[in-house]
Amino acid sequence: MLDPIIQSLQALIQSIAGYALGTNEFYTVFGIALFGYLLAARLLVGLFGSRRGILLTSLGVMLPVLLGALAYALTEVYAVPKIQADWVQSSLPAGIFALIVLLATLVLTRRFFDMNGMMSVVILLLSLVVGVGGYFCSGVVVDFLNDSSEGMEQREQNLTEEIQSIHP
Numbered sequence: 001m002l003d004p005i006i007q008s009l010q011a012l013i014q015s016i017a018g019y020a021l022g023t024n025e026f027y028t029v030f031g032i033a034l035f036g037y038l039l040a041a042r043l044l045v046g047l048f049g050s051r052r053g054i055l056l057t058s059l060g061v062m063l064p065v066l067l068g069a070l071a072y073a074l075t076e077v078y079a080v081p082k083i084q085a086d087w088v089q090s091s092l093p094a095g096i097f098a099l100i101v102l103l104a105t106l107v108l109t110r111r112f113f114d115m116n117g118m119m120s121v122v123i124l125l126l127s128l129v130v131g132v133g134g135y136f137c138s139g140v141v142v143d144f145l146n147d148s149s150e151g152m153e154q155r156e157q158n159l160t161e162e163i164q165s166i167h168p
Contacts, residue, residue: 005073006073008073008076008077009072009073012069013069017030018139029138029139032138033135033138035134036131036133037061037130037131038058038061038062038127039130040129040131041057041060041123041124042057044127045115048119049115051114052112056112057112057113059112060120061123063108064100064102064124068097068098068101069097071096072093075093075096076093079096101124102121106120
């Protein structure tokens with residue numbers, strides 16, 4: 001029963017991260033983006049006058065996204081197959097994700113931050129921007145390092161072949 005939901009969540013995370021689950025690239029990009037997201041949320045909450053700690057701040061920004069991801073998976077597994085329309089498969093899960101994140105932010109996160117709902121939405125959006133920036137920057141670095149290591153391996157192989165051709 002939980003298998004399709006877990007597979008849908010894994011597909012969502014993998015499509016967002018752009019790397020296969022379990023690889024070093026995935027963990028690097030996902031970790032840096034998550035760290036930037038949580039750090040920005042903590043700094044913004046402190047900047048706007050709330051005295052909440054890092055644990056409550058982290059929970060406050062992660063809970064709406066986790067609830068949205070769960071709603072995305074449930075929609076993709078249960079609602080999309082029952083609705084026979086072309087736009088449903090691409091639009092409905094993403095729309096439900098955005099709606100649940102917004103509602104959870106307005107209802108739950110403002111209690112964690114001890115602020116009004118709109119300020120919580122602003123903090124969540126700015127934190128997401130920082131997280132996305134961390135994702136793109138770390139993705140560029142990971143791709144650069146992968147290309148560099150492949151180039152070095154190719155150069156080493158060419159040198160080895162050249163040395164072997166000179167000294168058989």
